[in-house]
Amino acid sequence: MSSQNVIFLISPNGFSSLFSNLELVITLITFLAVFCFWLSPGGLAWALSKAKTRSKSAIPGPSGLPLLGLVFSFTTGLTHRVLAQFAQSFKASSLMAFSVGLTRFVISSQPDSAKEILNSSAFADRPIKESAYGLLFDRAMGFAPYGEYWRNLRRISVTHLFGPKRVAHFGEFRREIGLEMVSEIKNLMFKNGAVEVRKVVHFGSLNNVMKTVFGKKYKFGENGDGVELESLVSEGYELLGVFNWSDHFPVLGWLDLQGVRKRCKDLVAKVNVFVGKIIQEHRVKRGEGIEVGVDEGCGDFVDVLLDLEKDHKLTDSDMIAVLWEMIFRGTDTVAILLEWILARMVLHPEIQAKAQSEIDRVVGTNRTISDSDLQNLPYLNAIVKETLRVHPPGPLLSWARLAIHDTHVGEHFIPAGTTAMVNMWAITHSDEIWSEPEVFRPERFLEEDVAIMGTDLRLAPFGAGRRVCPGKAMGLATVQLWLAQLLQSFNWYNAVEGRGVDLSECLKLSMEMEKPLVCKAVARV
Ligand code: HEM
Numbered sequence: 459m460s461s462q463n464v465i466f467l468i469s470p471n472g473f474s475s476l477f478s479n480l481e482l483v484i485t486l487i488t489f490l491a492v493f494c495f496w497l498s499p500g501g502l503a504w505a506l507s508k509a510k511t512r513s514k515s516a517i518p519g520p521s522g523l524p525l526l527g528l529v530f531s532f533t534t535g536l537t538h539r540v541l542a543q544f545a546q547s548f549k550a551s552s553l554m555a556f557s558v559g560l561t562r563f564v565i566s567s568q569p570d571s572a573k574e575i576l577n578s579s580a581f582a583d584r585p586i587k588e589s590a591y592g593l594l595f596d597r598a599m600g601f602a603p604y605g606e607y608w609r610n611l612r613r614i615s616v617t618h619l620f621g622p623k624r625v626a627h628f629g630e631f632r633r634e635i636g637l638e639m640v641s642e643i644k645n646l647m648f649k650n651g652a653v654e655v656r657k658v659v660h661f662g663s664l665n666n667v668m669k670t671v672f673g674k675k676y677k678f679g680e681n682g683d684g685v686e687l688e689s690l691v692s693e694g695y696e697l698l699g700v701f702n703w704s705d706h707f708p709v710l711g712w713l714d715l716q717g718v719r720k721r722c723k724d725l726v727a728k729v730n731v732f733v734g735k736i737i738q739e740h741r742v743k744r745g746e747g748i749e750v751g752v753d754e755g756c757g758d759f760v761d762v763l764l765d766l767e768k769d770h771k772l773t774d775s776d777m778i779a780v781l782w783e784m785i786f787r788g789t790d791t792v793a794i795l796l797e798w799i800l801a802r803m804v805l806h807p808e809i810q811a812k813a814q815s816e817i818d819r820v821v822g823t824n825r826t827i828s829d830s831d832l833q834n835l836p837y838l839n840a841i842v843k844e845t846l847r848v849h850p851p852g853p854l855l856s857w858a859r860l861a862i863h864d865t866h867v868g869e870h871f872i873p874a875g876t877t878a879m880v881n882m883w884a885i886t887h888s889d890e891i892w893s894e895p896e897v898f899r900p901e902r903f904l905e906e907d908v909a910i911m912g913t914d915l916r917l918a919p920f921g922a923g924r925r926v927c928p929g930k931a932m933g934l935a936t937v938q939l940w941l942a943q944l945l946q947s948f949n950w951y952n953a954v955e956g957r958g959v960d961l962s963e964c965l966k967l968s969m970e971m972e973k974p975l976v977c978k979a980v981a982r983v
């Protein structure tokens with residue numbers, strides 16, 4: 459019987475019931491398919507990948523919600539803790555798989571697999587979010603694809619911005635900013651009887667980066683360039699820190715439901731004018747014959763880029779991206795770490811007193827501290843390390859890595875395009891690695907000298923491998939010096955006597971204190 463005859467034999471009612479049966483079957487099959495995908499370890503994105511056919515055994519991990527995967531772990535502000543818990547319950551510390559929409563993730567919560575990921579050239583790329591693209595950061599060092607352009611930027615900045623000579627060169631300037639923060643704190647205590655630490659250290663840190671990179675210092679809280687700079691920076695932080703659904707659900711991309719694309723476009727236009735003006739000012743100065751010899755260590759990073767722009771084929775917009783990114787990498791990491799340290803000083807007065815007596819012994823009370831004193835303050839340095847362990851500013855190492863090609867971690871096959879993360883927070887809170895990991899005890903670093911610059915993955919707050927933080931020496935020198943100055947100058951107490959410190963965390967671009975620390979800073983000298 460021909461198909462035409464079959465159609466004629468079906469009555470109009472029968473036809474519609476056949477059609478609705480067909481609809482039901484298709485819905486059922488789709489539902490079953492999604493359900494099976496969802497049930498597979500790591501969720502939908504892993505089920506759709508070729509890892510399924512190429513792996514001897516699946517990487518363990520939660521399937522999460524159908525289609526959505528672990529989306530809601532990324533909207534809590536405590537992603538590092540949620541992922542650490544999953545890794546524990548799935549016995550997947552070495553490597554865990556999960557999905558967020560169509561994005562495939564692996565995460566390591568253990569030093570050996572973390573080392574393998576961070577040191578492997580297969581993971582030397584970074585996944586780039588829509589906001590980072592929108593802010594043109596694909597031309598900046600942190601997001602540039604692994605290749606010649608990135609290698610050039612890295613070489614230039616390691617030589618001319620982050621090298622030991624340059625870090626030492628800016629020591630005096632860091633000291634000046636530290637002294638300005640001390641006098642700002644005195645003013646605020648006089649006016650309000652309390653200090654919101656975050657504001658003071660954020661502006662100090664922003665000025666430090668602006669001077670090192672752009673050669674300029676700003677006044678905040680008044681009209682003018684400082685206020686504009688601050689509004690550009692805070693808008694950028696918000697855009698880079700927000701969880702953007704379009705990054706993981708491409709179909710939502712064109713809708714721009716959260717308005718991220720539009721806001722990035724608006725911000726980039728303003729940044730181009732702001733940073734473009736600074737570059738232009740440098741050009742004019744150079745045109746007037748004011749020689750800025752970078753090699754003699756007196757130019758800033760704008761001068762460095764201008765010196766190299768022809769040889770390295772940097773356009774104006776490349777320079778703007780590179781310079782602008784430094785603000786986002788260098789400002790809040792330092793300010794947030796310092797706020798956590800001061801919170802710990804308020805919470806543990808005996809540790810604060812021990813650090814102050816070390817400073818008094820080494821530096822005395824008649825002169826202010828400078829960079830050269832820092833090597834003689836091991837207890838102070840141990841406090842910084844212990845805070846980096848307990849409250850790492852990048853608990854998931856800030857920005858993840860991306861598998862450039864198919865590769866393996868241990869025996870597990872990882873397809874190209876997989877996002878790889880390291881849960882440094884889980885590693886630094888593991889009782890298999892650290893004794894009493896929840897206890898804040900700087901002495902542990904006097905008993906054992908643990909390297910923190912990326913060779914020992916038990917504590918690698920600056921990452922490791924090819925894309926390790928290039929600003930680590932500068933960041934550390936800044937935090938140590940400012941902490942020493944703040945402890946030399948003040949005794950730190952809670953603003954409300956007898957009340958504890960709220961250590962709740964909130965992971966945005968970095969891991970901040972959820973409630974800003976408000977202190978009483980009582981002058982010591
Ligand atoms: C306490 C301070 C800081 C912490 C905790 C920190 C942490 C990090 C981490 C975890 C990474 C990712 C590393 C990886 O993927 O292995 C990173 C990358 C980066 N950091 Fe830092 N950082 C700090 C200070 C700074 C400063 C002061 C600057 C510059 C002014 C800076 C510039 C960068 C850049 C440009 C990258 C990207 C490097 C690349 O992809 O090649 N950081 N940082």
